[in-house]
Amino acid sequence: MTTLDQPTATAPTPVTSRDRPVRRELGVANTLSHGFLLLWGLLTVLPLLWMFISSFKTNSEILADPWGLPGALHLDNWARAWTGAHIGRYFLNSLVVVTGSVSLTMLMGATAAYVFARYEFRGRQVVYYLFVGGLMFPVFLALVPLFFVVRNAGLFNTWLGLILVYAAYSLPFTVFFLTAFFRTLPTSVAEAALVDGCGHFRLFFRVMLPMARPGMISVAIFNFLSHWNQFLLPQVLLQGDESKWMLAQGLFALSVSQGYAGDYARLFAGLSIAVLPVLAVYVAFQRQVQTGLTAGQLK
Numbered sequence: 001m002t003t004l005d006q007p008t009a010t011a012p013t014p015v016t017s018r019d020r021p022v023r024r025e026l027g028v029a030n031t032l033s034h035g036f037l038l039l040w041g042l043l044t045v046l047p048l049l050w051m052f053i054s055s056f057k058t059n060s061e062i063l064a065d066p067w068g069l070p071g072a073l074h075l076d077n078w079a080r081a082w083t084g085a086h087i088g089r090y091f092l093n094s095l096v097v098v099t100g101s102v103s104l105t106m107l108m109g110a111t112a113a114y115v116f117a118r119y120e121f122r123g124r125q126v127v128y129y130l131f132v133g134g135l136m137f138p139v140f141l142a143l144v145p146l147f148f149v150v151r152n153a154g155l156f157n158t159w160l161g162l163i164l165v166y167a168a169y170s171l172p173f174t175v176f177f178l179t180a181f182f183r184t185l186p187t188s189v190a191e192a193a194l195v196d197g198c199g200h201f202r203l204f205f206r207v208m209l210p211m212a213r214p215g216m217i218s219v220a221i222f223n224f225l226s227h228w229n230q231f232l233l234p235q236v237l238l239q240g241d242e243s244k245w246m247l248a249q250g251l252f253a254l255s256v257s258q259g260y261a262g263d264y265a266r267l268f269a270g271l272s273i274a275v276l277p278v279l280a281v282y283v284a285f286q287r288q289v290q291t292g293l294t295a296g297q298l299k
Helices: 019-054 059-064 076-084 087-118 124-136 139-152 159-184 187-195 200-211 213-228 232-237 247-261 264-284 286-298
Strands: none
Touching: 019 264, 059 264, 076 087, 076 264, 087 124, 087 159, 087 200, 087 213, 087 247, 087 264, 124 159, 139 159, 139 232, 159 213, 159 232, 187 200, 200 213, 213 264, 232 247, 247 264, 264 286
8 A cells, every 4th residue: 555645844944043133223223213214304304393483473482481372363464574675675686696697506406417317528537527526626715816807707796697697506516416317327328319310409408308307306406405504605795786686695684683682583484485495496396306415226
């Protein structure tokens, strides 16, 4: 009598104790990293939240209970800051200058970055590293020669001079970032467009530039934040005529005057008006920024 062979059960692989310390270390590292990010988030959000809440209080409420909620929403603080402190005029001035400087920076930076990434010519690396070398020079290092250059060019105390200076200081980072981004784009699309009779100028503006939209948006937002928060360059290049001041200059004058006058509610309202565009731009383009920053790593 023959018996059927019973299938032999395979013994489970024993779990070694080597993986346990590694998992425990990774868990501790994740906990520390998340705790640090939470602490950093609280240190960033809480002062902004306190500033917004204080902008709706009266001066007596700010001095008596700085951490409490306002008894009523005093919207007149925002109106007084917008008109009485001329924050509205400075806001529009900054909007005009920043729009012009970011547009000029993106046009020139994208064109240069595309050439560095896609074309071979003698001295390409030298010119590229000259652009990137501008990242090593801080703004305040060249304030004195920059002042004389702008004044001798007849652009002192003008928005055009400030726009050109903003664009010049933003070009190194823009070229550095977009050059790496253009290199990740597929060359087959460009080659197919050239075969179909597309010229180099049309290839850049009609094919490659739309493909680089995530990177363009990311760099444009970084440049917008840098130009919007700039204080040192306007303070040096825009003097005397208050009607041409930028928002940072207006806030500085407001903080000095209201600090002595004791009108802290109007000061907090002016600061809130300056912060709102930055928050709105980041919230609106948050996904595009993340896509642009990670696109080069997914290639």
